Amino acid sequence: MMKASAFSAPQEILRCLPEALKTFVSERDLIYAEELRLRAGKRMMAVRGGQSVPLSETVVSAGQIAETVMRICNHSVYAVTEQIKNGFLVLRGGVRVGLAGCVLSREDAVENMKEFSGLNFRIPREKIGCADKLLSQIVTGGYVKNTLLLSPPGCGKTTLLRDLVRSLSGRGFRVCVLDERDEICAVHHGIAGFDVGENTDVLRLCPKTVGIELAVRTLSPQVIVADELWGEAELRAMRYAAGCGCALLTTMHGAKRSALSEELPFEVYVTLGRKNGPGTVQEVYTRA
Amino acid sequence: MLKLFGALMTFFACAALGVWLQRRLIKRVQVLDSILGAFAMLRTEISFLQTPLLSATEKIAAATKDALFTKLHMHLRGGKLPSDAMQGALSELGCVLTNTDAAVLLRLSLQLGSSDAESQVQQIDAALEQLRLQRINAQEAANTNGRLYLASGMLLGVLLVLLML
Structure with missing residues (x-):
């Protein structure tokens, strides 16, 4: 038996996407996907059965990625600084969002991340x-x-x-x-x-x-x-x-x-x- | 008799106008006091507890009953950006605050939640400093202009009554 958590992971992901991107992805697209990938300047992709499937022909902008990050952290970056330092953010429903971007480090330790260029939503099962x-x-x-x-x-x-x-x-x-x-x-x-x-x-x-x-x-x-x-x-x-x-x-x-x-x-x-x-x-x- | 009634009505209307204008100045001081207290709490929520903005505004609104934070929380809960939420809260708050007061709050709201705790605290401290200056100005205005408005209202009333009689 396969089921989702109390908080639907697809709904949580959709909540965080900017309105312009929401039009290209439905809850149905995400139900059987393993990952949803957003990369600046590239098409939005869903990963199903290990294969990347484009969800639209429109490319994702860096601004849309920044807006998504703000939505994920509920406009409270200060509350998730430690998570960002570890390269991920967490959504309700067990969704982990991996972050790609500019890493600020000192003496082998990550101090912060900025200019996010990619997001990887991992959908739990x-x-x-x-x-x-x-x-x-x-x-x-x-x-x-x-x-x-x-x-x-x-x-x-x-x-x-x-x-x-x-x-x-x-x-x-x-x-x-x-x-x-x-x-x-x-x-x-x-x-x-x-x-x-x-x-x-x-x-x-x-x-x-x-x-x-x-x-x-x-x-x-x-x-x-x-x-x-x-x-x-x-x-x-x-x-x-x-x-x-x-x-x-x-x-x-x-x-x-x-x-x-x-x-x-x-x-x-x-x-x-x-x-x-x-x-x-x-x-x-x-x-x- | 009718003339006397009209004269009294005129006097009280002018005096009430003076009282209303004085009350507005006093109200601005009270509102700024309340906002200063609420932002001091927000500073603590961010720096020590890292409470997300939505929960922090809810806690502060419940604890302080501050009108601005209550409205700010309602707008944030509706999914608005912090800057849009502040704009909405200020417009619903009415015109007690001056444009300068509102500008300080709007400037802060543009940065609210967008950086780490250390930077947020610096921005809140800067805004608090400006709001304290605004509060001092508001108190001075309430002390000087408040009495002036009250006296002017009454004098205007007396003058009109004399002219009518």
């Missing part, structure tokens, strides 16, 4: 039951194995992760989700927009390095869930959580398990692809 087959390989004897979902972007890692959270929570495990970009749970006014189960706590917009320690010390989770593991600092935080007796469930960008270090703290590696559509499980490897 909720596929109830898509993780059912995988669950038996992750949970054995009341114990959740440290699991890493691995795939290139757009292969359904987050959708699978979301359903694993729902299933584990449904089985009574205390799950804590570090939802850095509001994509996994799509919380709005404290209520999760997606079904993530009754035993799930969510730390929103919280960096993993901070959130893991916070979760371990205050929420006593049995499973810690995070999306898109990146860099040594986050890995160190994950090892800390594993050392504290929490099971880890996370995703990472990558095409092959063999390219990963042997020292990662995971017992199960699930590689995803797009062979039969997003979310196709290519390999499940359990480390002895």
Whole structure:
């Protein structure tokens, strides 16, 4: 069963588009799209089944992109400065908007972004039951194995992760989700927009390095869930959580398990692809 | 008898005109005081809590009952840009504020929400400084011109009564 979050992602996206662009895109166009792309000086594109499909012959102007950004942040740039520094904005309904533009950095740290030239609206999906087959390989004897979902972007890692959270929570495990970009749970006014189960706590917009320690010390989770593991600092935080007796469930960008270090703290590696559509499980490897 | 009634009516009408003009000057001071308080709260909401503009104006309107912020919030909720919302709020507020007061608020509204918190605070501080000067001018006008309007209204009334009698 596939369904949208409490806030319809297509409606949220349409709310943010300037009137001139809204005429070229309908809610129907977005329902089965994976992404909507706006690039200054180029045509507006929807990505469906991995293919880019132009929605109009008219090109998007830089001014329209700037207006869209202002609408996304509800004319309150100051409220989303940290998100902009990380290169994305978040809409209700779990939509993540990736930003392209001029990056202002100092000493390898992003200070701000300006002159936005491109936006990538990623439309989330909720596929109830898509993780059912995988669950038996992750949970054995009341114990959740440290699991890493691995795939290139757009292969359904987050959708699978979301359903694993729902299933584990449904089985009574205390799950804590570090939802850095509001994509996994799509919380709005404290209520999760997606079904993530009754035993799930969510730390929103919280960096993993901070959130893991916070979760371990205050929420006593049995499973810690995070999306898109990146860099040594986050890995160190994950090892800390594993050392504290929490099971880890996370995703990472990558095409092959063999390219990963042997020292990662995971017992199960699930590689995803797009062979039969997003979310196709290519390999499940359990480390002895 | 009718002449006396007419004379009294004329006197009270002229005196009322003087009182109305004086009240307008006092009202401008009160409105500017209220706006200054509301913008000081907005400064806090932006700098410490990073509350989005729509929620911030709602909170401030509820807390201060400031007429400008109440109308500003209503326009923002309707999906208007901050500058359009301010324009609408000012035109609905009536003509208590002078053009200079309105210009300060409109200038600020053009920048409202369009930059990071640090820059927003700088812009609000600059606008608050200008509004404080406007408030001082308004108070002086209320003290001097207010009494003048009141006295002039009454004198005009007396003069007209004398002419009528």
